[in-house]
Amino acid sequence: MANAELPYRCAWYSSGGDTCVQSEIVKGPEVWACIYNNGVPGYCRYCNSTISAYDWNGRMYENGTLREVNFWTTCMYDLYYYCTSTGNIVHQLVGGAIPPISPDLCPACETINNDQDSFSSCFDCNDSDALINPFVPELCDGKDNNCDGIIDDTCLGEDDQCNELPNSTITGSSANFASGNLYHSQTILHTPSSGLPALFIISYNSLDVTSGSFGRGWTHNYNTQIIDNGNTLAFIEPDGKRVYYRNNGGGNTYYPDSSSGRHSVITRNTNGSYLLTEKTGIQYSVDYTGRLTSITDRNNNTLSLSYIGYDLMSITDSAGRITIFTYDSSHRVTSITDSAGRRTAFTYTSDFLTAVTDPLGGTWTYTYNADGRMHTKTDHLGHITSYAYDATGKIISSLDAEGNMKTITYDQTNQAAYVTEKNGTNWTYVYDNSLNVPLQTTDPSANQTTYQYDSGRNLISKTESDGRTTSYTYDTNGNMLSETDALGNTTSFTYNSYGQILTSTDPDGNTTAYIYDANGNLIQKIDAQGNVTAHTYGSKGERLSTIDARGYITAYTYDQYGDVVSDTNALNQTTTYTYDISGNMLSMTDANSNTTIYEYNLVDRLIKETKPDGGTTAYEYDLAGNRTAVTDANGNRTTFIYDNLNRPIRTTDPENNSINYTYDSEGNMTSMTTKDSNGSIMTYESYVYNAYNHLIQTTHADGTYTEQSSDIHGNIISKKDENGNIAAYAYDALNRMLSVTDAAGGVTAYTYDKRGNLKSITDANGNITTYNYDSLNRLISTTSPDTGTTTYTYDVNGNIVTKTDANNIMTTYTYDPLNRLIQLQTPDYELTAYSYGSCSNGTGKICIMTDSSGTTLYEYDKTGRVIKETKQIDNVSYITAYSYALNGNLLTTTYPGGRVIIYAYNQQNRITSVTETSSGATKILASGITYQSFGDATSMTYGSGIVTQKTYDGNSRLTSLLTQNSQLQNLNSFSYTRDSSGSITAIIDNLNPLKTKTYAYDKLYRLTQAAGTWGTIN
Structure with missing residues (x-):
């Protein structure tokens, strides 16, 4: 048998002629499949006029004669080689005659080898680089190492660990810092089903130059193909990545390369089809042409795929729901229609996908640069993200719709990538380009995290900069x-x-x-x-x-x-x-x-919810899927506005009060401002972050601020309040808090068991509280200096059965079959009992509660709100009734004596007046209640005519309180002053300054002094 590591050239001839219509490089001994036109046999030959198999330098390994092709797997030599072609093979051998010799079968380049890598220039896509030829492993290095026409084809897709590095997200897509591939995916439809859902995703790889049913660079999650190269099968995964499976020692079973991280196997069936079985037991059936025909799980739920030629025409799930595809004359998908009749359309320019339009008419558009790589993507609202690449096709920058840029620089020599984030911080990533895994990350402060792997790409250790x-x-x-x-x-x-x-x-x-x-x-x-x-x-x-x-x-x-x-x-x-x-x-x-x-719209977004009482809540969305409005059952409408990155920037209530947000380039909120209906600022806070996006400063409307610092893991290690008081925090290696040192120097310490349960707390005075747990991590005892030891027991479902305190007083708990508490028994035989489901709309609700004071009965409306509460004391029933608006606001409370309290609301669903009716008479209890925007009450008029008015500062803290009688004469007038942290330092009596009170505090905000008409108390 010929050397398995040396290449050969195989040629195919057209029907009735001597012209070679296609020639392929094969690696002997490989198994290749022939393709026929209408079942007419063809023939293959290896490069050499004597019909012998030779390596590139002419040394003969073994002779063999061509045999007639009479079945698709038998385009066979006596050497047991197989041939394949993507063209039509139609020339029929006559009487076993030797095929004619074509002059282009053995071109002159067969003898040229510039880089001396044992592969002639015919076989070598780069004959100047000895590390590039058809039979070397593909690396993640930005080169087409194995000459298959696709750069870094084993590094495409999204599931490689390089794509999971910190900061690998690049404006709605992801970048592989090892290969420079930009990956973008878009879900077209997702229909849940028993077993396997009907999920259709299209994805783009910038390094993929092949064209499929969605144009160049695009693939879909059912475009799993098998390319049969004999002892090696190339399996193209749903995201475009190629994984190689090898036949180790013959037979029909192929195993993935250990470095792929895959644990599935492929079996070649006798009819030329294939079966890929994942470790989970899910099986992919692939026909002899390499097309995926079905996916079956272990419960025999099957997704079936049907084709015309190589065009996927339909997908049928296990419940019989069908997704249908249509194509243009270039075999590109033009529409996908799901089982509900919803249609997504696709538009192309030349060979490039340029638009995807969903069933609502929302459109994603794409443009490409001169090299055919994605240059811009524009969402449904016109927000544009752009990408740039280097000369080798690696992604080097992204510019988001807010003008923020992220850049990547590659160092192929050191297998490193240098990333400058949108906020200007610099990160370094070192990777292994053979395993396509990260080896080291270096953050902006030079802290390094290192990773180690086994030969199967499994992470075996992660070591952070602190060891x-x-x-x-x-x-x-x-x-x-x-x-x-x-x-x-x-x-x-x-x-x-x-x-x-x-x-x-x-x-x-x-x-x-x-x-x-x-x-x-x-x-x-x-x-x-x-x-x-x-x-x-x-x-x-x-x-x-x-x-x-x-x-x-x-x-x-x-x-x-x-x-x-x-x-x-x-x-x-x-x-x-x-x-x-x-x-x-x-x-x-x-x-x-x-x-x-x-109710839902055409893209499965909830647009209306109707409660059992008829109350409706309506939802509105923009084309990008952002919720733009909510209208409650009373017609009150709240609206939402978003920026170019679809982040919320304004929420406006039904009375035109608003909350406004701003963000930095990394998406951190930098300010929050509330405004009243006139646009006047009511409250304001701003936020600053460090290079790791950890909050470091909060500034209030009055200019006071707090500061905090964090370790590299994001744990807060210090906090400084507005008065400059500092608290410090320490953590163990698992980021659990070990101690808190307060501003007065007091230390509270914490310990944990091996399972992460809190084991003890030692306060600043040395008092220790301990906790113990059972094997299911349930608290079974706690011991503290003030309460002694309390123990707990549980039933098999985890419900507390007994609680025994330090005086050996036991409380017992009993539960129904739904694990709801039905009885609580204390040692003095006091019993509290609960009964469920026996009242109006009471299934799942407490209907009867009995304790030492008597029995309380409840009734509910259709939405589960209490409408009647009956208290039975000494055989006398006292009934309180409630009524509600459709949006859930409490409208009335009727007390046992017949007195009715009526509530009115504004459009923010806050109470504006309270009225009492009793014995036919109506009395106003409170009216004219007004509020801050999204804040507390600012004024209220009592039924007696007394008016209270309150003012607040920009931090929503009370600054004044004025009380007047019905003739607007001042009854009380107070002003409040505060220190920087917000603690009240003085209450000034504006009507009698001699009654002014002052207060002082320690660093822990505990009152240390109070002074007033009573004198001074320390």
């Missing part, structure tokens, strides 16, 4: 076996052959076990104390019931699409649901038979 290290181990299938934190605490796991967790064991040795059925559905979870939660399933893997550790059952039923249409609890109370064909919930009918109705 804290988290380490991981894995089995051969890539499942994490253990995680050891920076303090040496280890959590371990075991798995079944499908990668599902069988056991998890915490650092203290407590183990939780999981049991699955043959289809991979979780049927039992056994906690560390042996308590079992169980589940049953239907034929599609839909959960039919859950049995909790107490043995109580919740049951579920489903429609044909896998949507839950009913759930019935352990008390046989049922809630039902209906859905549209897209899986949007249309109605929910609770166990009280009250129905809430939901």
Whole structure:
């Protein structure tokens, strides 16, 4: 057999002629598939007029004769080589004759090898670089190492760890700092289903120069293809990445390269089709032409794909819902129509996707540079993001719609990328371009985080600049076996052959076990104390019931699409649901038979909710999906405005008061301002951040400010208040607070157990409170100097059963099958009992509460609001009734004596007046109530005619209080002064200054002195 590492050239001839119509480089011995036109056989030959297989320098390995092609897998030599072509092979061998020799079969370049890499210039796409030729591994280095026409094809897509680096997001897309690839994805439709959802995503890779059904550089999540190169299969994943599978030692099973991080296998069937089986058990069926035809999960739910030629025409989910595709004459998708009839349209210029228009008419548009790479993307509202690339096609900058730029510089020699963020901070990333993984990140302060990996691209350690290290181990299938934190605490796991967790064991040795059925559905979870939660399933893997550790059952039923249409609890109370064909919930009918109705627009956004009492809430959106208005059941409308990056910049209430926001280039909020209906500023605060986007300063409207600093992990290590008082904070290696040193020097300390539970608190006076937990992390005892020891016990569902204090006084708790408290018993035999479901609209609600004072009965309206409360004391019933507006505002309260309190509201749903009616007479209790914008009350007139008026500063703190009688004569007038932190330092009596009071505080804001007409108290 010929050397498997050396290339050969195979040629195909047209029907009835001697002209070579296509020649391919193959690596022997490889298995290639022939493609036919109408089943007519063709023939192949290797480069050499004697029909022999030779390596590039002419040394013969083995002779062989061509055989007639009579089946698609048998374009075969006696050498057991196979051939393939993407063209039509139609020349028929006659009587086993040797094919004619074409002059272009063995061109002169076969003998030229400029870079001396053992590959002639015919085989070598760059004959000046010995590290570039058809059979070297692809690296993430911005080069087409393996000469397949695609740069960094194993580094495309979004799931590589380089795409998960800090700051890899680049204005709504992501950048791979190793390869320089820009990745962008867009969800076209998502319809939930039992098993496998109908999810369609298109994605763009700037380094992908191939053209598919969405034009150059674009692919979709069902464009998974297999390219058969004999002993090597190239599997193109949904995001465009190529993963290579190899036939190790023959047979029909192919395994992924260990460096790919994949743990699936591909089987070639005897009919030339393929089956890719993921570790999870999901299977992808690919026909002999390399097209994906179906996806099947372990419950046998299947997505089926149908084609005409290579054009995907429809996708059918396991419930029979069909998504349909249409194409132009260039085989590019022009529309996708889902099972609900909603159509998304696609527009092209030349070979480039230039517009995607959703069912509502919202359009994303794209432009491309002279090299064919995405230059701009424009959202539905006209917001433009632009990208720039270097000469090799690597992404080097993005400019967002607010004019903020992010830049990337590449250092191929050191395998590094230098990123300047939108705020001007500089980050450095070092990567391994063979594994396509990050090795080191350096932040703007030169703090470094390093990463180590095994040969399967699994992260085995992460070490931060302060030395804290988290380490991981894995089995051969890539499942994490253990995680050891920076303090040496280890959590371990075991798995079944499908990668599902069988056991998890915490650092203290407590183990939780999981049991699955043959289809991979979780049927039992056994906690560390042996308590079992169980589940049953239907034929599609839909959960039919859950049995909790107490043995109580919740049951579920489903429609044909896998949507839950009913759930019935352990008390046989049922809630039902209906859905549209897209899986949007249309109605929910609770166990009280009250129905809430939901309506949606064409892109599945909720636009209307109708409560059981008829009250409606309406929602409005812009084309980008931002919610622009909410109108409540009383017609009160609140609106929202967004900036060019779709961040909220203004919320306006129904009375035209507004909250306004500004942001920095990194998206951090830099100010919040409230304004009244006239546009006058009522409150204001501004915010400043450091290079890590951690808040460092807050400035109030009066110019006072607070400061704080954080460590590199984002933990606040100091706070300075407006008076300059400083508190300090310390943390352990797991970012848990260890101590707080207050401004007076007092220290409060904290300790934790291995599982992260708070173990003790030591206050500034040395008093220690301790906490203990069971194996399920439930608090079982607490001991403190003031209360002594309190212990707790639990039932198998985690409900507290007993609480025993330091005096051995025990309180017991009893629960119903839904884990609701039904009885609380204290040692002196005082009993509090709760009963559910026996009253009007009472299913799921407390209907009767009995305690030592008597019995209280409740009734509810259709939306679950209390409308009647009956208090029974000594066999006498006292009834209080309530009524509500459609938007939920309390309108009236009727007391047992017949007195009715009536409430009126403004458009902000805040009370403006309170009126009493009793025995036919009406009395105003309060009127003319006004408010700050989004703040407290500013004025109110009592029924007696007395008026109070309040003013506030820009921080919403009270500055004055004036009380007048009905003749507007001043009864009281006070002014308030404060220190920088807001503590009141004086209450000035404007009517009698001698009654002015002053106050002083220590650094912890505790009152240390009060002075007034009584003298001075320290």
